[in-house]
Amino acid sequence: MNKSLDTFFNPNSIAVFGASRSIDKPGRVVLQNLIKGNFGGDVYPVNPNAKEIGGLKVYDPKNFPKSDLGIFIIPAKFVPETIEIAADKLKAALVISGGFGESGNVSLDEELLKISKKNDLPIWGPNCLGLMNTHHNLNLTFLPTSRLPMPPKGKVSVLSQSGATVASVLDWAGTINLGISKVASYGNQLNVYDYEILDYFLKDKETDVIGFYVEGLKDGKKLIEVAKQSDKPVIVLKAGKTTSGIRAAKSHTGALAGNFEVFKGVSRQMRWGMARGPEEFLLALKARSRWQKRVSKIGVVTCGGGFGVMVSDSVEELGMTLSKLSKETTKHLMTSFPKRVSVKNPIDLTGDATPEMFGVAIDSLIKDESVDAVVVVLLMQLPKLNSEIVDILQNFSSKDKPIVVVSPPGEYASGINKLIKDLPVVSSPEKAAGVLCVIH
C-alpha cells in the first residue's frame, strides 16, 4: 500500500464527508476551518441531502470530484460503506468519527481494514482530532477556531495519541508563541501508525523538533528502528507511568502503556527529552526549537536572593550543576557592578537591579565557557525594573545559549511577561530547572 503521508499533510484537494448545514456540527466546522484557514486547494463538501453549504456546491458521495484526501465526519456505522463508495476517487482517507474499536465496535474496525486493503487506500484514525499543517494552511480538525485557533507557524511538529490532549497543548502553544509546523492526532491507528508519522516528521524539512504525547506504542521495535535513523530532537510526554496511570490509559486509548522503566531506557538511548507534564513539554519544545545544544552547567542571574536559592536547589535536584564562573567573568562583574551585588553564581543583582545590569550579567554568563544555559530571575515588583528589560532579553534570544526566564505573575509583571515572546518564561523557579532538564 502506498502510504505516503504527504497526501494527508499536503493534499491539493479535499472532499469533506459529513459537511452539514448546521453551523455547529463537527463536519461543518471542518469545512469552515478549511475555508477560514485559507486552504489553497480545492474543497468539496459531500452530503447526499444538501445542494449548497456556505456558498459551496455540495456533492453526492456517489458523484464527487476526484480528491487527494477524503475526510469523514459521519456516524461510525455509515463510515465503511461511504468509504467503500468513495474509495476509487480518493488517494487517502481521514476518519475523525469515533464509535469504533475504542467503544467496543471492533467489527467496524475490521470492516474498515478490509476496505482499506481492497482499495489500496490508507485510512487515518478513526477516533481522532485530525491533523494540521500550518505551512499548507491546513486545519483538518473538528474544533472551531474560537476554541482552538491555528497555532503560529513554526518548526515544531506534534504527534499525539490523545486528541483532547493535543488540542489543549496547541491552544496553550499559541499563548506562549510556540511556532507549530504539523500536528497529528492518530486515534485508533487502523493503518496509519505512530511510528510512520514519527518517521514522516523526522524526514520533514519543515520540522526541526518533534513533540510526542504517548500512552502506549503500536510497535516499540519499529519505533526504535525509525528513531535511530535521525538525530532530530524529540521531546516526549509519556502518560501511563504508574499502576494508576496505566489503568487509566487502558480505559482511555486502550493502550498497553507497558513498563515505564523500559520506555525511559529507550528514550535515554535515543536521547529523547522526557517532560514531566504538558507545561514542561511545551516550554522544552520552545527552548529546543531555538537552541540545539544540550545543557548541564547552569548560570543564574537574579534580582532576589531567595529565587536564586530556589533555582540553585532545583538545578542540583535534577542532576545538573551550577557553573563555576571563570576568573575573567568574576572580575568583569566585580568591576561592572556596585559592591552589594553578589558576583558568584547565582549572580544576585539585589533589589536595585536595573534592566542594564541584567544585560551586563546575562552577556557575561553567555560569554563564559563554563555556562551551558542561563536562568534569568525577574521580580518585576522591584521599582527599577521596567519594560526596557523586554528588548534586552529578546536580543539575547538569538545567541547560542538557552535562556529561561523566571518571572512570577503579578499585576504589572504579567503584562511584561507576555512581551517576552522569544524566550521560554516560567512563573516559578523550580520550573526553570525542569525545562532545562528536558533539554539536558
Add this chain to the structure above:
Amino acid sequence: MNKSLDTFFNPNSIAVFGASRSIDKPGRVVLQNLIKGNFGGDVYPVNPNAKEIGGLKVYDPKNFPKSDLGIFIIPAKFVPETIEIAADKLKAALVISGGFGESGNVSLDEELLKISKKNDLPIWGPNCLGLMNTHHNLNLTFLPTSRLPMPPKGKVSVLSQSGATVASVLDWAGTINLGISKVASYGNQLNVYDYEILDYFLKDKETDVIGFYVEGLKDGKKLIEVAKQSDKPVIVLKAGKTTSGIRAAKSHTGALAGNFEVFKGVSRQMRWGMARGPEEFLLALKARSRWQKRVSKIGVVTCGGGFGVMVSDSVEELGMTLSKLSKETTKHLMTSFPKRVSVKNPIDLTGDATPEMFGVAIDSLIKDESVDAVVVVLLMQLPKLNSEIVDILQNFSSKDKPIVVVSPPGEYASGINKLIKDLPVVSSPEKAAGVLCVIH
C-alpha cells in the same frame, strides 16, 4: 523587653523617618502606601530638612509626636543615632534600610542591639521589605502599589526570610485571589525573631493558615516549642535544600540552611505542608485556607482521557491514591451518563462533556466517602463547555472537600480560568497532585 508584636501589626500612630519630597524615594513610598491604603491611625512624616510633604506637616527627629511605631528608611549609618534620639517617643521600631550585618557592617547591628536594650525598644529588621496587615489597612513596605498592590483581605498570613520573595509571592497572591491577613519580612532578625512572628500568627484570630518562606532558622528548638502549642496549619517553602542551594542561601541571607533532612523531619512531626516551589506554596495556601481536612484518596473527573491519565500518574507518584468509588456512586454515574462515559476513577466525560455533566460528576465524587479531594480537568477547547462551568465550580467551593481545577491556558480558556476565583486552578495536570500533596 516587652516585644508585643501587636505594636508592629496594629499600631495607632506611625512616625516615618526618611519621608522624602522625591516621589520615588522608598521613604516617600512608605508614606504614600500608608495614606493611599487608608490607614486609620496617625501618620507623622519625619525629616529634618522638610516642612511639608504630600500635604502633611513634617517633624524633626528631635521633636515629633509620641508614636506606637517608628519606621526607618534612612541610610544605615544614620539609623542608630536617629533611633537613639527618637527612642523615648516610640514603643517599637521597624528598620527597613539595608547596609547592616548582611553587607559586612556587623558593628552597626551591635550598636542597634545596644540601643534596643538600653531603651527597652524592640527593633524589627533591619534589611527587610517591611510588613502588612490588611485588616488594619496597614501597608508598611517600600514598594509602590503600582508594583506591589495590597493583596485581597483574607486569613492567610505569610512570614518570609526574603523580602523580594515575599513581594513576588504577594503580587502573585492577588492574581489568584488569595486572601491575605498579615505579612512579615523579618530581615536580619536583630531582636524580632522568626519564631516570635510565627508565635504571633499562630495565636492571631485573623490568621487561619500560615505560609513560611525560610532558608535557615534563628533557633530551631525555640521554633519547635512555639509550633507545638498550636495545630493551626503551616505551609513551608524551604529554600537551601541542596549543596548548591545552601551555598546560595549563605550568600543571600547569611543563613546556615542546615540539613534539609532534619528540617523535613521536623516538618513531618509538626504536620507542616512542604511546597516544592512558590506556585505550589500559594495554591496550597489557597486550598488550606478553605479546607482543613487532610487528603489522601483522590477522585478525578476529566473531559480528556490523556489529562486523566497524567493526573493519575502524579497522584500515585506523590504517594496518594486514586479513590475506588463506591458501588452507589458507580451506579449513579452509569444511570446519569451516556454509555461512552467511563465511570471508573478517573471519570472521563469525553469530548462531549457539558457543564451539567461536570456538575453531576463532581457532586457524586464529593458525596462518595472514598474520596478525600477532587481534581477537575477542564479542557475548554471542547465546544460544549462554556462559561456556565464557572458558577457550577464556584458553588462547589463551599463544600467540605478540596477541589483543584486543571485548566490549561488558551485563547478562550484563559478568560474562563480567571473567573474561577474561589478554587485553586492549575495549568498542568501534574500540578494538581502537587498542590494536594502539600495538604496531604
